[in-house]
Amino acid sequence: MTTTTRGFATIQQRDLVNQIADMLTEALLKGEFAPGMHLAEAQLARDFGVSRAPVREAARLLESRGMLVSQPRRGFFVRTFNAAELDDVYDLRLCLERHAVRLLAGKLTAEMEASLDAQLETMRRVARDGTAVQQIEEDVAFHRMLCEFSGNQRLVRVFDELCHEMRFCILLIGQLYDDPTQVAESHQPVMDALRTRDPDACEAAIDYHIGIAQQRVVEMFRERETS
Amino acid sequence: MTTTTRGFATIQQRDLVNQIADMLTEALLKGEFAPGMHLAEAQLARDFGVSRAPVREAARLLESRGMLVSQPRRGFFVRTFNAAELDDVYDLRLCLERHAVRLLAGKLTAEMEASLDAQLETMRRVARDGTAVQQIEEDVAFHRMLCEFSGNQRLVRVFDELCHEMRFCILLIGQLYDDPTQVAESHQPVMDALRTRDPDACEAAIDYHIGIAQQRVVEMFRERETS
């Protein structure tokens, strides 16, 4: 209710928790908090100009997303990842998307195909004139579509959770792609495989695609770790 | 139940939040709250003899476990499942365990084998003289071992989440098995397949095993739905 720190006082009456969670997320992704760092509720509350209650809830939310961890009576800490954990995340993601494309192969409609094609087009666009963050977002969006179109909503939820963690790690290592055009083009084989409607071909394509990404990201993360 | 290494009783100072979460979970599994029912924070706080803050946190915890859902400014409601959602949960579980046994096939150690065999034995025991709840718990424990031994900790976490939901649904439909001895025996083929170390055989065995359970549970749930 008190004044915001800056001019953008868009009606705060609506859901402080989500706003705080978003701001915290952004700060985390920007690397403003060092991994393992302790986040004091009172301090954050002062920074945001609110009481501790919504801060606490927002922190719990981020905890459930795996971006923070909490210890009883000690509070919240920025989640630390090691390369092995990141590898697990990618491994699980591969497991999910494999399943998704197999399901999708048997039910791909013209609308889905059009949506995916459109998304590929978007990716090509941001590859030319988009920020690294945008490129990652559109990349994720394509994969999320695959999960959504699989028809298993529960799978999408888990995928979203994993995405939070992957984003977190990717933003930590800085940039992901050295040639942005690859972002879009590396997805084309997946799209082509889907069009064949052959589950095995789809699985192979996604296997290859994610395997590459996994190798790259985990490797870069491992390098960052030893510095 | 849990004893400290020195034999002292565990100090009952664990936060209220966890205690409340446990009680709420128990109440939910006992079916004391109807699906879709609104849970008023103040009322629960009175019931537990605490303030709303810990109740709120406990509720958020259960929300993250998928047992409650919340709507802004309206509060918490008991999660309702429909057969399709439950089917999704089983589908995803199958996806996870398939992956787990494939990984496990390539790394099964003698210790793991012994643990799994021991768990099968426990299952046989509770099949004879255990409650339905115990039988389910030991059943789950076996599958959890498969996930743990796969080596992917992140996978285990997702499995745990799914388990909460499956337990919830299973307890809703009352009893799961009509012949308790099947509980243990239906797992034997999975164990046998693992011993061959053949990923394909393992996948096939778990496919069959979970497929049966899925069919059964979802079917029973669907019946309950239309009543």
Added chain:
DNA sequence: CATCCTCAAACTGTCGACACTCGACAGTCG
């Protein structure tokens, strides 16, 4: 008889306050 409006009760979101715990640091005693 159905519909809309009013209003009070109930409830959630948020706040500030207090008690208790944890960790650090310094002082004390062997």
Added chain:
DNA sequence: CGACTGTCGAGTGTCGACAGTTTGAGGATG
């Protein structure tokens, strides 16, 4: 000199209160 103890500040866990919102009952209206 080292181990133990008391104290202090920082921070979390919990509480009661207030304000604004939602809900549902009941009356007014067409």
